[in-house]
Amino acid sequence: MIEDLDTMAAALFADAVPRGNFVPKIGYENELSPGRAWLRRLAARGWSTPTWPAEYGGCDASPARARQIRATVVRHRPRPPELYAFGIGTGIVGPTILTHGTPEQCAKWLPPISRGDEIFCQMFSEPEAGSDLANISLRAERFGATWRLDGQKIWTSRAAYADWGLCLARTTPDLPKHQGMTMFVIDMHDPGVEVRPLRQMNGDARFNEIFVTGAVVPDAWRIGEVGAGWTVAMTVLANERTAMAAARSSAHRDSGRREPEWLQALAADGALSDPVVRDRAMRVYVLERVAAWTAIRAATGTGMGAAASGGKLRQTRVFKARAELIKDASGAAGMVSGSGGDRDFLTAPSMSLMGGTDEVQLNVLGEQVLGLPKEPRLDRDVPWAVSRRGLL
Ligand SMILES: Cc1cc2nc3c(=O)[nH]c(=O)nc-3n(C[C@H](O)[C@H](O)[C@H](O)COP(=O)(O)OP(=O)(O)OC[C@H]3O[C@@H](n4cnc5c(N)ncnc54)[C@H](O)[C@@H]3O)c2cc1C
Known part of the structure; x- marks a missing residue:
C-alpha cells in the first residue's frame, strides 16, 4: 500500500516542484503563487484534500489513508511551500460545506478550494x-x-x-x-x-x-x-480546532521518523550540551509528540468537540513552550528582532486567542468531559434584540 503511494508520489513529483521554505511577504501574489502551484499539483491526484469525494477534488481516502498520503508527500517533499493562505478553505470551510452544503454548493466551491484557485x-x-x-x-x-x-x-x-x-x-x-x-x-x-x-x-x-x-x-x-447558523458555526469551530491542532503538530512535517527540525537546530548550535536546555528540550519534545497523537485522534473523529478543544489547548502549550525555549537558548542574541525564533515568540500569545481562547476551550472540557455544571446563561430565552449585549 505504502509502496503504491510512493510510486504515485514519484510520478507526481517527477518534474520540478518549488522547494525550500517560503518567506511570507505582504505582496500577496508573491505569497500565494508557490502554495497555489503546490496544491494544484497535489490536486491532480486528489491529494490536497484526500478525504473529500473524488468528484469534489479529493480521492475518497479514509482518515488513515489520508495520513499515509500526507506522510508519503512529506517523504518526497519534506519542505512544502507555505499554505497558510489556503488553510481556511481546505481545513475548515471545505469540510463544513461537505457537512451542511447542497450538492450544487459542494460542486461550486470545493474543487477550486482543493486546487488552491479560490481562497x-x-x-x-x-x-x-x-x-x-x-x-x-x-x-x-x-x-x-x-x-x-x-x-x-x-x-x-x-x-x-x-x-x-x-x-x-x-x-x-x-x-x-x-x-x-x-x-x-x-x-x-x-x-x-x-x-x-x-x-x-x-x-x-x-x-x-x-x-x-x-x-x-x-x-x-x-x-x-x-x-x-449556530449549528453550522459549531461545525466550523470543531473543524478549526482540529485543523489547528493538526497543522501545528509536527506529525505531518516529520512523519515521526526523525527529530523535529527545531530540535536538530538546537543540537547543531550546541545548545543541547547545556543540561538545563537539554532537559527543557526533552520536555517540549514529549509534549509535542503527545499533542501530535492527540491531533491524530481528534482528526479520526472520536469526538469532535472535546477532542478538538483538548488538541488545540495542547498545541498552544507546545507552541509557547517551544518558542520560549528557542528564544532562551539563543541567549543575548535572542533579544534582537530578526534573530532565530523571534517571530514564533511574538506569535505565541495569539495562539491562546485564535480559534477560541484557552478559557473557552477549558469551559468545553469542563462541561463535556468532566460533567461540570454549565455556565449560567441569563439570556438563554431572551430575544437577542432586547438582551444586554456584551455584558452577559
Ligand atoms: C491571530 C488571530 C487570528 C484570528 N482569526 C480570526 C478569523 O479568521 N476569523 C474570526 O472570526 N476571528 C478570528 N480571530 C478572533 C478570535 O476568534 C477571537 O479573538 C477569540 O474568539 C476571542 O474573542 P475576543 O478577542 O473578542 O476576546 P473576548 O471574548 O472579549 O475575551 C476576552 C477575555 O475574556 C475571557 N473570557 C471571555 N468569555 C469567557 C468565559 N465565558 N469564561 C472564561 N473566560 C472568558 C477570554 O478567554 C479572554 O481572555 C482571530 C484572533 C487572532 C488572535
Whole structure:
C-alpha cells in the first residue's frame, strides 16, 4: 500500500516542484503563487484534500489513508511551500460545506478550494462578539431570492486576499441569540465589502477588519437552513480546532521518523550540551509528540468537540513552550528582532486567542468531559434584540 503511494508520489513529483521554505511577504501574489502551484499539483491526484469525494477534488481516502498520503508527500517533499493562505478553505470551510452544503454548493466551491484557485476567510468575530460568538450583530435581511448584509467583522485572517467569506449573520433579531443566526458565503469582491488590514505585534498584517454595507448574497449561497447558523458555526469551530491542532503538530512535517527540525537546530548550535536546555528540550519534545497523537485522534473523529478543544489547548502549550525555549537558548542574541525564533515568540500569545481562547476551550472540557455544571446563561430565552449585549 505504502509502496503504491510512493510510486504515485514519484510520478507526481517527477518534474520540478518549488522547494525550500517560503518567506511570507505582504505582496500577496508573491505569497500565494508557490502554495497555489503546490496544491494544484497535489490536486491532480486528489491529494490536497484526500478525504473529500473524488468528484469534489479529493480521492475518497479514509482518515488513515489520508495520513499515509500526507506522510508519503512529506517523504518526497519534506519542505512544502507555505499554505497558510489556503488553510481556511481546505481545513475548515471545505469540510463544513461537505457537512451542511447542497450538492450544487459542494460542486461550486470545493474543487477550486482543493486546487488552491479560490481562497476563503472566516467571518465570525465582531467587536462585541468573540468568545460570546452568539452575540453577533451583522444583519442579513431577505429580499426575495437575495439577502442584503450590513455590519462589521474583525480579526478576519486572510480577508485581504480572500475570494469568499464564510459569514455568520443575524437573520431574526427577535429570537434568542443562538436561534436567530444563518450562515452565508459572501463574495469578498462585492462592492459592499471593504477590508482594512490590522498589524499584529509579530509584524504580520494578514488579519483584518471588514465593513459590510449592503452586500448582496444570493439565497443559493446560504449554508444550511435559515436560523441554523449556530449549528453550522459549531461545525466550523470543531473543524478549526482540529485543523489547528493538526497543522501545528509536527506529525505531518516529520512523519515521526526523525527529530523535529527545531530540535536538530538546537543540537547543531550546541545548545543541547547545556543540561538545563537539554532537559527543557526533552520536555517540549514529549509534549509535542503527545499533542501530535492527540491531533491524530481528534482528526479520526472520536469526538469532535472535546477532542478538538483538548488538541488545540495542547498545541498552544507546545507552541509557547517551544518558542520560549528557542528564544532562551539563543541567549543575548535572542533579544534582537530578526534573530532565530523571534517571530514564533511574538506569535505565541495569539495562539491562546485564535480559534477560541484557552478559557473557552477549558469551559468545553469542563462541561463535556468532566460533567461540570454549565455556565449560567441569563439570556438563554431572551430575544437577542432586547438582551444586554456584551455584558452577559
Ligand atoms: C491571530 C488571530 C487570528 C484570528 N482569526 C480570526 C478569523 O479568521 N476569523 C474570526 O472570526 N476571528 C478570528 N480571530 C478572533 C478570535 O476568534 C477571537 O479573538 C477569540 O474568539 C476571542 O474573542 P475576543 O478577542 O473578542 O476576546 P473576548 O471574548 O472579549 O475575551 C476576552 C477575555 O475574556 C475571557 N473570557 C471571555 N468569555 C469567557 C468565559 N465565558 N469564561 C472564561 N473566560 C472568558 C477570554 O478567554 C479572554 O481572555 C482571530 C484572533 C487572532 C488572535
